[in-house]
Amino acid sequence: MEPNISIIASLIGESTRASMLTALMGGKALTATELAIEAEVTSQTASSHLSKLVEGQLLVVRKQGRHKYFQLQSVEVAELLEKLLNITSKVAKTNTVTGPSDSRLRKARICYDHLAGELAVALYGSLVRNKFIIEQNYETLITESGREFFESIGVNFDRFQKSKRPLCKSCLDWSERRSHLAGSLGQWILNDIFKNGWASKDLDSRVIQFNQTGLKFFYSRYDIK
Amino acid sequence: MEPNISIIASLIGESTRASMLTALMGGKALTATELAIEAEVTSQTASSHLSKLVEGQLLVVRKQGRHKYFQLQSVEVAELLEKLLNITSKVAKTNTVTGPSDSRLRKARICYDHLAGELAVALYGSLVRNKFIIEQNYETLITESGREFFESIGVNFDRFQKSKRPLCKSCLDWSERRSHLAGSLGQWILNDIFKNGWASKDLDSRVIQFNQTGLKFFYSRYDIK
DNA sequence: GTTTCACTTCGATGAGCATCGAACTATTGA
DNA sequence: TCAATAGTTCGATGCTCATCGAAGTGAAAC
Numbered sequence: 001m002e003p004n005i006s007i008i009a010s011l012i013g014e015s016t017r018a019s020m021l022t023a024l025m026g027g028k029a030l031t032a033t034e035l036a037i038e039a040e041v042t043s044q045t046a047s048s049h050l051s052k053l054v055e056g057q058l059l060v061v062r063k064q065g066r067h068k069y070f071q072l073q074s075v076e077v078a079e080l081l082e083k084l085l086n087i088t089s090k091v092a093k094t095n096t097v098t099g100p101s102d103s104r105l106r107k108a109r110i111c112y113d114h115l116a117g118e119l120a121v122a123l124y125g126s127l128v129r130n131k132f133i134i135e136q137n138y139e140t141l142i143t144e145s146g147r148e149f150f151e152s153i154g155v156n157f158d159r160f161q162k163s164k165r166p167l168c169k170s171c172l173d174w175s176e177r178r179s180h181l182a183g184s185l186g187q188w189i190l191n192d193i194f195k196n197g198w199a200s201k202d203l204d205s206r207v208i209q210f211n212q213t214g215l216k217f218f219y220s221r222y223d224i225k
Numbered sequence: 226m227e228p229n230i231s232i233i234a235s236l237i238g239e240s241t242r243a244s245m246l247t248a249l250m251g252g253k254a255l256t257a258t259e260l261a262i263e264a265e266v267t268s269q270t271a272s273s274h275l276s277k278l279v280e281g282q283l284l285v286v287r288k289q290g291r292h293k294y295f296q297l298q299s300v301e302v303a304e305l306l307e308k309l310l311n312i313t314s315k316v317a318k319t320n321t322v323t324g325p326s327d328s329r330l331r332k333a334r335i336c337y338d339h340l341a342g343e344l345a346v347a348l349y350g351s352l353v354r355n356k357f358i359i360e361q362n363y364e365t366l367i368t369e370s371g372r373e374f375f376e377s378i379g380v381n382f383d384r385f386q387k388s389k390r391p392l393c394k395s396c397l398d399w400s401e402r403r404s405h406l407a408g409s410l411g412q413w414i415l416n417d418i419f420k421n422g423w424a425s426k427d428l429d430s431r432v433i434q435f436n437q438t439g440l441k442f443f444y445s446r447y448d449i450k
Numbered sequence: 451g452t453t454t455c456a457c458t459t460c461g462a463t464g465a466g467c468a469t470c471g472a473a474c475t476a477t478t479g480a
Numbered sequence: 481t482c483a484a485t486a487g488t489t490c491g492a493t494g495c496t497c498a499t500c501g502a503a504g505t506g507a508a509a510c
Contacts, residue, residue, distance in 0.1 A: 002247060002330065002431075003313040003399055005306065010238030016498075018231035032457060045499055047458055057316045066456045066507045080312060081230065083305045088228040091282045105227065137385075137392040137408075139364055160362075167362040174228055183362075206227075241468075257487060270469055272488055291477040291486045 011056045012084065016041055017049050021058065021072070025081055026206045027112050029062065029069040075165065078112035082171065089174035106175045108208040110201065114171070114186030115193070115208065119218075121176045123189070126224045133168055133181070140168040142185070150185070153221065154192070160184045193218065236281045237309065241266055242274050246283065246297070250306055251431045252337050254287065254294035300390065303337035307396060314399035331400045333433040335426065339396070339411030340418070340433065344443075346401045348414070351449045358393055358406070365395040367410070375410070378446065379417070385409045418443065 012018055019039040024030060030038070036046035050070060053059040058077050062069045072078050108119040115123070127133045132146030142150070147157065160167055169183035181189065193199050198214025201207075210218065219225060237243055244264040249255060255263070261271035275295060278284040283302055287294045297303050333344040340348070352358045357371030367375075372382065385392055394408035406414065418424050423439025426432075435443065444450060 003310055003317055004240065004243065005247065005309040005313050006238050006240040006243035008238075008309055008313045008316065009234050009243065013231050013233075013235030013238030014498080015229065015231040018229065018234065022227060022230065033455095041498090042500055043457065044459085044501085047456095048498080051458090068457070076308075076312060080305075080308045083301075083308055084230040084233055085228055087301060087305060088230050088233050091233065092228055138389060139366070139391055139394075141364070164363060166364050169364075239468080258485095266468090267470055268487065269471085269489085272486095273468080276488090293487070 008056060008058070011053060011058060012081070014049070016045065017053060020046075020049065020053070020070075021081055022085075023206075024059070024070065024072050025078060025085075025112050026110050026201065027072075028201065029071040031067045031069055035070060072112065075112070082111065085174045086172050090177075104202075104207045104209070105205065108199070108210060109206040110190070110208055111171065111180075111182070111206075113190065114180070114182045115190045116171070116173055116180055117175060117208075119210070119224075120180035121173055121178045122224050123222050124170070124178075124180045126222050127181065130223060135170070135179075138170075140170040140179070140181070140183075142168050155185070155188055160188075233281060233283070236278060236283060237306070239274070241270065242278060245271075245274065245278070245295075246306055247310075248431075249284070249295065249297050250303060250310075250337050251335050251426065252297075253426065254296040256292045256294055260295060297337065300337070307336065310399045311397050315402075329427075329432045329434070330430065333424070333435060334431040335415070335433055336396065336405075336407070336431075338415065339405070339407050340415045341396070341398055341405055342400060342433075344435075344449075345405035346398055346403045347449050348447050349395070349403075349405045351447050352406065355448060360395070360404075363395075365393040365404070365406070365408075367393050380410070380413055385413075 012021060016039045020035045023035060023038045032046055032050055033043060035050065036043045039046065039049075041049075050059065050061075050068075054061050054070075057073055059070050060073050062071070072081075106117055108115060108117045110116065111120075114120070124133075127146065128135065130145075130149075131143055132149050133140055133142050135141075151157065157167075163184055166183040167185050168181065169186070170179040171182035171186070172178075173180050180186070193208075193214070194201075196214070196217065197211075198218050199208050199210040202209055237246060241264045245260045248260060248263045257271055257275055258268060260275065261268050264271065264274075266274075275284065275286075275293075279286050279295075282298055284295050285298050287296070297306075331342055333340060333342045335341065336345075339345070349358075352371065353360065355370075355374075356368055357374050358365055358367050360366075376382065382392075388409055391408040393406065393410050395404040396407035396411070397403070398405050405411070418433075418439070419426075421439070421442065422436075423443050424433050424435040427434055
């Protein structure tokens with residue numbers, strides 16, 4: 001028989017579980033309590049939801065002492081949620097009551113393992129403008145000069161070769177409705193930002209908070225603006 | 226605020242609506258009655274579901290006399306359903322009670338606008354073997370000789386250039402767990418199969434039924450087996 | 451040891467919603 | 481004009497499931 005998509009979809013289609021999954025798009029493993037707070041339910045309710053999500057193989061769980069850390073099962077699950085975020089934001093064009101935490105989210109946020117938001121879109125634009133990446137039939141490819149550039153800032157492409165993930169991949173941004181960079185290279189860039197101390201993850205959201213000097217370095221390295 | 230993915234997901238997460246959406250993955254517009262039969266509910270129930278799907282912008286509707294034809298809203302929606310089909314089939318590895326209609330579905334079926342199933346996977350393998358397409362960092366690209374080959378069988382690449390869709394795109398097959406060809410080229414190939422009369426759509430499923438001579442032509446043209 | 455904290459299980463409650471019968475409108479075809 | 485067909489609206493019914501209080505386990509801290 002044809003697989004029944006309603007099982008997985010209904011797991012995501014419940015607002016409490018959806019909050020949890022969206023929170024886990026931050027890439028970080030979270031405990032049951034943290035997820036309960038995030039979704040604004042009691043720990044009993046959270047426990048019930050989380051066991052369903054694990055059983056449905058959308059999450060994996062790792063036990064550490066008396067804590068249980070939950071995480072998205074795979075990049076594939078993250079990509080599914082991403083697609084949902086995009087379609088949803090396209091539909092909900094109406095009630096765009098942009099709050100304060102919202103503007104920070106739009107500026108820079110984490111999209112499972114890469115950078116998203118205004119800054120990510122600006123970065124993508126700059127890479128295209130400098131001909132480090134090109135869009136060809138709506139696929140994103142790295143150019144020879146792009147390869148040289150990234151090698152000069154520390155990327156080891158040999159290591160990526162073995163990975164099963166696409167190196168470059170454009171990912172439609174739900175807030176900007178334009179492309180940003182995903183794939184292994186997108187992941188590397190975000191890691192590099194953290195490693196350099198240019199920005200830090202917000203404790204309880206997907207917001208990425210750049211510090212002033214970090215932002216300056218980021219702009220200059222990638223020739224933004 | 227972050228878009229609330231539960232709204233869209235819950236629309237898909239109801240089994241009756243999921244049947245309807247899966248049926249519409251056949252690419253053909255279907256009437257409310259046809260979808261009611263497909264999902265095994267009364268016309269009243271179907272009507273209620275369909276209006277929700279239209280309101281949620283997963284479907285578009287076209288009125289024709291006393292009929293209403295429903296269709297997936299866009300390629301994006303089809304891609305979302307595809308991703309769901311894949312994740313679902315990976316999870317449901319257990320109860321694989323393969324029925325008779327199932328084997329036809331696995332052989333060749335439509336995936337919104339391109340060919341899927343065993344034959345599609347074999348086609349993809351042959352194109353790779355002949356170096357007409359290459360996989361590079363898990364992106365699928367057409368080669369120079371591939372371009373020549375497809376031009377020789379009637380593809381007009383200039384027309385594709387304008388389209389916003391990727392030319393080649395690999396799409397993971399839920400039944401085979403291997404890649405088949407999607408994108409504009411995948412769409413062209415399926416259209417070409419129908420135009421040549423090699424196969425026809427099943428009336429009430431996603432099965433693509435090849436006739437004997439059609440299958441022979443298909444195998445020889447694409448050097449399969 | 452005792453206390454505290456993280457998480458789970460059970461059971462009762464209640465809200466949301468899929469379902470369909472009955473009655474309706476609208477279109478086609480005779 | 482009348483009958484048949486496609487689809488809708490309304491209201492009643494009943495099931496599923498999210499929710500949380502109460503009570504439990506098990507690990508860590510003191």
